[in-house]
Amino acid sequence: METSMRVLSHVDGSAVVSNNGTKVICSVSGPMEPKSRQELPTQLALEIIVKPAEGVQSTREKLMEDQIRSVLTPVLARYLHPRQFVQICFQVLEAGESKDYTVKEVSVGINAAVLALVDAGVPLLSMCTGTCIGITSEERRLIVNPTEPELLECASVHVFCLELGTDENEKIDVRNVLLVDSLGTFDESQLFQVLETGEKECIRLYTELRSVIKDKVSRDFVWKQ
Amino acid sequence: MNTNTALQQDRHLSLETRPCSRGFEEFRDVLINDGNISRYSAKCQNANTNNVIGSSIVRSGKTFVITSITGGIVEETLSANNEDDVGEEELITLSEGSNRLAKNASVHPVVEIQRGRVGGPTDEEMITSERLHKTLLHSGILKKTALRVLCGVRRTDENGKTTKIYSDEILEEERKISESNNRRWSYVLYAKIQVFSRNGPIFDLCWNSLISALKSVQLPRAFLDERAADLKIAVRTRGRSMTIRETYDILCDPEKSLPLQLNQHELGYGSNYGIIDIDPLAQLAKEENEMDVDKPTSVLLADIETEAEESSIYSKLSLITNKDGQFKSATIIGGGSKITPEMIKRCISLSKERSKDIESKI
């Protein structure tokens, strides 16, 4: 996974993440003043916009927005900014998958969103990471983060997102499963395999994001070194 | 979230019931029939003017989901170099490689939630439509070959009497007539799904309704007029001679139809679940002897209904499976209570039973 943070100058936070042929840029603005129809009296309102790599927004992007929203909403400390508003905008730079799939864009987008939210200083209760998994139709083999040709061979494709943090003893603490979205043909044992493999991969991504953020913080406080 | 609905929910749960007065793992009753909407329905009155070719009405609690399926025919674009006689199946494998989705087809659903106002589609309608489309495409329930038009020819004999001949109904030597053109058509299916008195998540209801409507679909037979079948007109423009081929007028047979072939063993039905923590502070005062009983901290609720449940449950599961546990879709959203493997296992076994029940009703 390749990442860079604070790539845009006119928004509060931004990040680019690319992984195995999929590249997404995410920008975060806020907390700021909402339009009156977006305002929520007790919590932070969230607007999520996904723009596809080619063409204009369609129902496909609406579904991606909905999935990303369900992952990010529980992670944000929403009650710290009532009547405020955060806009999270995704532009897919390279889809890395055909229009019939969204797994790679969603999982890369979620990782980009977390980095951009951290960059923007929007309060978060936990971190989250996302990955995608495919199960091949012939050997029933799990492929973490498949490439486009591998994706076509899969009998089922899965997006997996985990809520993570660090506990008092500085051990990684898995807090909850935020999203599993599986399509295709699979059975119960495969679903649990996905949960297991996804958890390992998300923990790995978490340590990776941690070191990326560490670099960012040390660049932010360049005068403290 | 409205504090009142949350409190209402908590109080109900502490009494081991739900705002809709069902038990924790109790589903709503489901009624499914084809509603006599389709022109092929047994009691259809207006078969001549009706262009609905498959339908279903699903009633779950107070919610109705009405699906009507209409169709069209499109000409497939074939690559220019398939003049040589490559077998159909070979061709597909050649051009698509191992692309699994290339053999699958889907329908184009439009979901409308009736709530007494007009305007563009809401996000929920768009999202549900897209999910239905994607899930059906990935499921492999509907194959492209099932939507292929087996085209016939209409002949007019010397007495002016017309007959229609379909390639699969006639003898081998005559089959050539209808296959002489190397064009190919397929059916396109549209599903209009209307939801009345929405009272909870609708995706699984819409899915069940869509599947049962698809099961009732009859594809009308289509034919070409023999005179138009292979007509060439020589024309001369600006000194160059060329031939114009008559455009094919493909017509649907008002009488004959074939049932849509679905992959029966791939069929699955949907159900949804919510997981919610029981807030110990909201518990109503108990008899003293009940105090020490260890209560689970979170409970599983099947078939989310009422606004109180919908707005206070953030951990949700939506599963599509058949009775043997072959899944077509699984969506787990963990925005609230912790989702444990035991919870997922329990949902899976419930959804298998639910699927069995729905299957028996269709």
Next chain:
Amino acid sequence: MSKLLLPGDVITAEEFRAQQISAGPGIYCDPVSQEIKATHAGLEIVTQTKKGTSVYVDYNSKRYVPAVGDFVIGLIVGSFGDSYRVQLSNFSNPVTLSFMAFPNASKKNRPTLQSGDLCYARVCSAYKELEAEIECMDSTKGQDAGFGHLEDGMTIEVSLAYARELLFNESYPLLNILGNLVEFEVAIGVNGIVWIKTNDVRTTLACYKSILACQDISPTQFEKTVKLIFNNTLKSADEQ
């Protein structure tokens, strides 16, 4: 360097358990579990005071969220009843500056700020549910405290951590280096706005560029960078 915290990190606090701790910015106490977590990515700063231990996360961001006592530079965007509406950062909720929050203010003696003016002020009330309020005087003493209208000059938008460093770290060398080269007035708002004014447009521009450039480099390089910018800016201006 102090310990790095990420959002969601539970704060190790053997020493915190026993005593009362005060949580500062970037720290969240879960109302149900009473767990103390970080909500931002930054450095953990723990200080012992007479009253107990205080802990906060020092993090960098661009969007300012008002907090009581902060010195800010705001843009007047309008007046409403007997108060101004002031913007502290673009697209954020505007804050209120009462006509009475000026030194020697009375019903008859109204301040003369207009829409589009800049003013230096202090945040006097900030609740997340309410619109924040700022004041242009020391309300505890009712005296003038150096706040008010900022005339002419130029504003620079910088990151919040950098603005805090410029304002609070007296040993931070940048302003001294600039002071050796040119005479200037400066006001620093922790909302990420620095206002600077010199007698000459060219030196103002050189200061602007220097302050922006020093945001991303280590203090040891300041002297060299600032000199280079001053030479280039003044020279190119002379050539024209």
